[in-house]
Amino acid sequence: MKLYYHPISINARKARLAAVMLDLDLDLEPLDIAAGAHKQPEYLAINPNGLIPTLDDDGFVLWESNAIAQYLASKRSSPDLFPSDPRARADVSRWQFWDVAHWSPAVQTLAFECMYKKMAGLGAPDAAAVDRGTRDFHQLVSVLDAHLEGRAFLVGQRLTLADFSIAAGLTFATPAVMPVGGYEHVQRWFASIEKLDAWKKTAPPAMV
Amino acid sequence: MKLYTHWSFSPQKVSFALRELGCAAEEVRIDLLRGEHKTPAFTAVNPMQKLPVIEDDGLVLWESNAILAYLGERERALWPEDARGRADALRWMFFEARYLADSVGPLWFFESVAPALGIPAEANLPDGTVAAERIARGRKDLERPLAIADQHFARSRWVLGDAFSLADCSLGMTLSALAASRFDWTPYPNAYAYVARIRERAAWRPAHPHS
Numbered sequence: 040m041k042l043y044y045h046p047i048s049i050n051a052r053k054a055r056l057a058a059v060m061l062d063l064d065l066d067l068e069p070l071d072i073a074a075g076a077h078k079q080p081e082y083l084a085i086n087p088n089g090l091i092p093t094l095d096d097d098g099f100v101l102w103e104s105n106a107i108a109q110y111l112a113s114k115r116s117s118p119d120l121f122p123s124d125p126r127a128r129a130d131v132s133r134w135q136f137w138d139v140a141h142w143s144p145a146v147q148t149l150a151f152e153c154m155y156k157k158m159a160g161l162g163a164p165d166a167a168a169v170d171r172g173t174r175d176f177h178q179l180v181s182v183l184d185a186h187l188e189g190r191a192f193l194v195g196q197r198l199t200l201a202d203f204s205i206a207a208g209l210t211f212a213t214p215a216v217m218p219v220g221g222y223e224h225v226q227r228w229f230a231s232i233e234k235l236d237a238w239k240k241t242a243p244p245a246m247v
Numbered sequence: 248m249k250l251y252t253h254w255s256f257s258p259q260k261v262s263f264a265l266r267e268l269g270c271a272a273e274e275v276r277i278d279l280l281r282g283e284h285k286t287p288a289f290t291a292v293n294p295m296q297k298l299p300v301i302e303d304d305g306l307v308l309w310e311s312n313a314i315l316a317y318l319g320e321r322e323r324a325l326w327p328e329d330a331r332g333r334a335d336a337l338r339w340m341f342f343e344a345r346y347l348a349d350s351v352g353p354l355w356f357f358e359s360v361a362p363a364l365g366i367p368a369e370a371n372l373p374d375g376t377v378a379a380e381r382i383a384r385g386r387k388d389l390e391r392p393l394a395i396a397d398q399h400f401a402r403s404r405w406v407l408g409d410a411f412s413l414a415d416c417s418l419g420m421t422l423s424a425l426a427a428s429r430f431d432w433t434p435y436p437n438a439y440a441y442v443a444r445i446r447e448r449a450a451w452r453p454a455h456p457h458s
């Protein structure tokens with residue numbers, strides 16, 4: 040199985056976290072984003088969206104990191120990471136859809152404006168975008184914090200793909216100045232994720 | 248099963264799915280225009296203050312696509328049973344959630360619904376965003392995803408190929424809502440043809456105030 044990825048890609052991390060946790064061998068193929076490799080015809084033929092990650096499992100090509108994570112879990116029939124019971128499974132999917140519809144857009148805005156632009160020399164943060172991203176982040180992290188009160192994990196009693204999908208968004212919480220201060224349940228939960236071997240193994244290289 | 252719903256296209260994905268599956272649900276109408284999604288009572292049901300939500304014997308589930316996937320698994324109908332089929336369906340539903348839904352929303356509301364309800368075209372949204380800016384951004388942001396969808400539906404009758412599935416209740420309803428706006432489909436004839444196929448289904452109903 041080949042995974043097209045980039046070391047600082049949050050979305051690629053979601054797929055890689057699942058792979059490491061499930062002890063699945065992924066042939067990691069890095070894409071030179073800075074050189075525009077993800078927009079070249081060769082890559083667009085594989086993933087017409089020109090985004091990462093993309094999984095190629097012996098000709099079965101899959102994009103959308105959360106779908107990839109679910110598919111990897113099915114390869115090991117891991118009932119814990121991705122339950123087979125329809126209700127628990129729906130609960131995991133719910134958080135993954137919350138991730139793509141709400142959480143990821145907010146954290147990506149803040150990561151781009153407050154961290155990536157500086158790294159890539161793309162100019163100062165757009166104040167309006169930072170305002171919007173910060174406001175959205177507060178609304179969303181409040182929902183997350185309320186949910187995590189009295190819970191060790193997002194779904195049920197164990198770590199699932201839901202925890203990986205949401206935690207990945209906090210990869211650059213510090214350099215991108217994401218306002219997690221004061222959200223004690225999120226901080227406690229995230230601290231437990233940071234201790235995982237899979238989290239450490241998929242960490243981006245230090246850049247800022 | 249209880250479904251919290253409204254005539255907007257996101258909850259209507261679930262109504263469409265329930266009709267396709269031949270399933271019943273008790274409908275609770277939450278009037279978004281009257282702000283009924285912001286009440287403490289509804290916030291207790293869904294802290295995100297959005298629709299749709301289902302309550303099924305103790306399970307409270309929000310996120311329309313998670314609901315569709317759940318219905319497919321529970322009914323074991325209109326939903327793949329193999330891992331690759333499921334991954335394929337979920338891939339397109341994650342794509343819909345991230346790249347279609349948010350951009351279609353303002354186009355559908357301001358260009359299709361607002362005229363029908365006599366709401367002025369130049370309006371501001373509750374968060375202060377100017378509607379015209381949001382619409383312009385939506386149109387721009389839809390270019391690439393529509394091109395992807397068009398390329399897909401040139402080869403594929405339904406989202407998953409020859410077989411209709413609950414993934415079509417998601418993409419079909421959202422693209423149909425887009426087709427009710429003034430969006431220009433000229434570059435996307437295959438995606439437009441897909442919308443026409445969706446609208447021919449007996450279970451499909453348009454999503455608007457008079458449906």
